[in-house]
Amino acid sequence: MTVSHKNMLRDALRIRMVEEKIIELYPSDVIQSPVHLSIGQELHTVALMSLLQTTDRVFTTYRSHAAYLAKGGDLNLMFAELYGKQTGIAKGKAGSMHLCHPSTGLMGSSAIVGAVFSHATGAAYADKLKKNGDIVLCLTGEGATEEGTFHECLNFSALKQLPLVYVIENNGLAINIPLECRQSYRLEALARAYQIPYAHIEDSFNIDTIIAAARPLIEQARSASKPAVIEIATYRYKEHVGVSCDHNRKHRDASAITMWEKRDPLIVDRDLDAYRDEITAEILEAVCFAEKSEFPDHDELLKDVY
Amino acid sequence: MKTDTYRGAITRAMRHAMEKNERTILFGQGVTDHVGILGTTLNLEKEFGSDRVFETPLAEDSMTGFALGASLSGLYPIHVHIRADFMLLAMNQLVNSIAKYRYMYGGLFATPMLIRSIVGRSWGQGAQHSQSLQALFAHIPGIYVVMPSSARTAYATYIYANSACASPVVSLEHRLLYDYSFDRKDDEDVIFYPFTSFRVRQGGDVTIVATSIMVEEAIRAANYVKEMTGLDAEIIDLHCISHPDENLIIESVRKTGRLIVADTGWESFGVCAEIARIIATREPNVLRAPIKCLSLAKAPCPTAHRLEHWYYPDMANLVDSIYSLCFDRFDHGKQLPSEEYVKEVHKTFKGPF
Numbered sequence: 194m195t196v197s198h199k200n201m202l203r204d205a206l207r208i209r210m211v212e213e214k215i216i217e218l219y220p221s222d223v224i225q226s227p228v229h230l231s232i233g234q235e236l237h238t239v240a241l242m243s244l245l246q247t248t249d250r251v252f253t254t255y256r257s258h259a260a261y262l263a264k265g266g267d268l269n270l271m272f273a274e275l276y277g278k279q280t281g282i283a284k285g286k287a288g289s290m291h292l293c294h295p296s297t298g299l300m301g302s303s304a305i306v307g308a309v310f311s312h313a314t315g316a317a318y319a320d321k322l323k324k325n326g327d328i329v330l331c332l333t334g335e336g337a338t339e340e341g342t343f344h345e346c347l348n349f350s351a352l353k354q355l356p357l358v359y360v361i362e363n364n365g366l367a368i369n370i371p372l373e374c375r376q377s378y379r380l381e382a383l384a385r386a387y388q389i390p391y392a393h394i395e396d397s398f399n400i401d402t403i404i405a406a407a408r409p410l411i412e413q414a415r416s417a418s419k420p421a422v423i424e425i426a427t428y429r430y431k432e433h434v435g436v437s438c439d440h441n442r443k444h445r446d447a448s449a450i451t452m453w454e455k456r457d458p459l460i461v462d463r464d465l466d467a468y469r470d471e472i473t474a475e476i477l478e479a480v481c482f483a484e485k486s487e488f489p490d491h492d493e494l495l496k497d498v499y
Numbered sequence: 500m501k502t503d504t505y506r507g508a509i510t511r512a513m514r515h516a517m518e519k520n521e522r523t524i525l526f527g528q529g530v531t532d533h534v535g536i537l538g539t540t541l542n543l544e545k546e547f548g549s550d551r552v553f554e555t556p557l558a559e560d561s562m563t564g565f566a567l568g569a570s571l572s573g574l575y576p577i578h579v580h581i582r583a584d585f586m587l588l589a590m591n592q593l594v595n596s597i598a599k600y601r602y603m604y605g606g607l608f609a610t611p612m613l614i615r616s617i618v619g620r621s622w623g624q625g626a627q628h629s630q631s632l633q634a635l636f637a638h639i640p641g642i643y644v645v646m647p648s649s650a651r652t653a654y655a656t657y658i659y660a661n662s663a664c665a666s667p668v669v670s671l672e673h674r675l676l677y678d679y680s681f682d683r684k685d686d687e688d689v690i691f692y693p694f695t696s697f698r699v700r701q702g703g704d705v706t707i708v709a710t711s712i713m714v715e716e717a718i719r720a721a722n723y724v725k726e727m728t729g730l731d732a733e734i735i736d737l738h739c740i741s742h743p744d745e746n747l748i749i750e751s752v753r754k755t756g757r758l759i760v761a762d763t764g765w766e767s768f769g770v771c772a773e774i775a776r777i778i779a780t781r782e783p784n785v786l787r788a789p790i791k792c793l794s795l796a797k798a799p800c801p802t803a804h805r806l807e808h809w810y811y812p813d814m815a816n817l818v819d820s821i822y823s824l825c826f827d828r829f830d831h832g833k834q835l836p837s838e839e840y841v842k843e844v845h846k847t848f849k850g851p852f
């Protein structure tokens with residue numbers, strides 16, 4: 194295994210352990226906001242972000258922890274944000290659902306499903322005008338593609354040939370509703386209809402196939418200013434929102450999680466255990482930072498309103 | 500005395516609409532899952548079939564237009580949104596088509612339907628999952644906008660809308676009311692005309708016009724000041740935001756001379772502004788003191804618990820307002836309910852959602 198593979202696995206494990214810490218903390222009510230965990234979906238996020246430069250920008254959703262960390266977001270500022278502290282990345286005003294980290298390119302996370310397609314489109318348009326060689330990556334779930342805005346943005350980004358990669362994490366569920374109840378189309382055919390190159394990543398646990406599928410499209414977006422759609426078959430281990438499992442519920446196949454877990458390198462690759470201590474130390478430090486930080490004071494309430 | 504929760508009343512109303520009106524269809528994201536819109540649509544798909552109760556894709560605007568088409572064709576659509584914020588995606592159909600359909604075509608069409616949505620609050624719902632947008636909807640002529648504040652009003656409004664009303668109705672329910680228990684009177688299921696306002700407490704010292712959960716806060720504040728000082732507050736549940744009972748409000752303020760408006764939204768251009776307009780344009784001289792408004796801080800909703808706490812007005816703010824209207828405006832010197840007391844009466848909601 195190459196060094197970069199090891200690094201990616203380590204980074205993915207770090208995200209998993211951060212979210213496991215959140216699960217551990219949650220019952221104590223120090224984090225008083227809805228949390229949408231990415232557990233199960235970390236590795237492909239890390240692999241995709243590894244193909245980006247720091248100046249490339251990302252827009253994503255309420256399921257924002259993985260993208261935040263994979264794009265280089267600061268862990269202390271993240272925990273402080275979850276704790277609602279003044280030292281959080283957004284002074285506690287964002288919480289888990291709206292993480293951002295502009296200095297490393299995370300431009301926002303929307304809790305309005307589908308809102309970010311057009312934000313990413315506008316940002317990519319600016320990159321194209323500026324000829325800065327940067328690209329934009331828009332990371333959402335498959336449910337978001339049902340919103341009309343997705344279709345409008347595909348059209349516009351194809352029309353204007355924008356350096357924009359739509360990454361669609363297909364975990365088969367929108368909250369508790371399975372794909373079959375919601376979609377009559379295939380993403381691939383849709384992308385093709387707009388003549389947008391499309392790649393499907395079948396195995397979200399295989400770094401090589403992720404990179405092999407995504408790299409040409411990301412390079413093409415950068416060098417030839419072309420939009421692309423990348424769909425990833427993935428699986429969310431936890432409930433839609435919150436820290437529990439919901440596999441005993443009728444909308445989920447209880448056996449599926451075992452199949453995923455059996456192949457999940459973050460679980461089966463015992464070599465990764467070597468990283469656990471240092472990651473744990475880093476997480477504890479971030480939690481400590483959050484705990485020691487002050488809550489925002491009253492002045493903060495009306496700051497930054499026009 | 501028997502009790503009824505908000506959740507229970509809405510659940511009964513949904514079932515009733517499905518049972519008694521075969522034209523009713525019920526749809527939205529999450530109406531068929533095991534959560535069933537906080538329990539209010541549980542099992543309805545199984546019982547009434549998936550032609551009448553169904554999931555929608557994430558497509559708020561189109562499914563709102565769909566409701567219009569279905570309504571024009573004799574169905575009674577009930578479209579449900581788990582957060583009122585998502586209705587902003589449906590604004591185009593709601594404002595440009597649904598609200599206009601009857602009038603623009605000279606009365607040739609009727610578009611009965613119910614759009615239910617829920618206002619989130621607490622537990623870091625943040626800027627995009629907590630908005631209370633009644634003023635936005637009520638600004639538009641052509642729809643009834645209601646905010647049920649109790650089990651009884653929720654039930655009556657939904658049954659009336661479903662069985663006796665040809666107009667589009669937008670309802671904003673409140674997440675924090677769902678587990679409240681209300682005393683259930685024997686006439687609980689009597690259906691009354693719901694597109695108006697209701698007096699929920701009589702008193703001669705100050706009038707509180709309140710919406711949604713602020714009605715509950717007002718009742719508790721009124722009981723508190725009564726116990727502490729003997730003051731009697733009159734409370735009006737505005738209920739139908741778009742068509743309030745103006746006379747009821749004026750008559751009350753004529754009696755008390757003092758007015759507090761307690762709303763779940765923002766003050767300017769909102770319910771507070773509207774009630775002040777009603778008084779100012781109709782009978783400004785009934786006021787013995789300036790109107791007091793309790794509303795959200797003029798900002799998007801912050802996620803952090805500490806900021807959220809300051810963002811929303813509560814019972815203590817209401818008590819403070821009552822005292823400063825009835826005693827000294829600047830220094831009433833009266834003790835406010837302790838934080839513990841406020842907390843106790845104010846349901847603290849625990850997440851994750």
Ligand SMILES: Cc1ncc(C[n+]2csc(CCOP(=O)(O)OP(=O)(O)O)c2C)c(N)n1
Pocket residue numbers: 256304305306307333334335336337338362364366367368433528557559585588
């Ligand atoms: C406009 C809008 N409609 C509905 C919702 C409620 N909602 C939140 S997440 C979600 C499911 C989205 O599923 P998907 O895009 O597949 O992302 P995932 O949560 O699986 O990552 C829904 C319906 C919302 N937040 N915004």
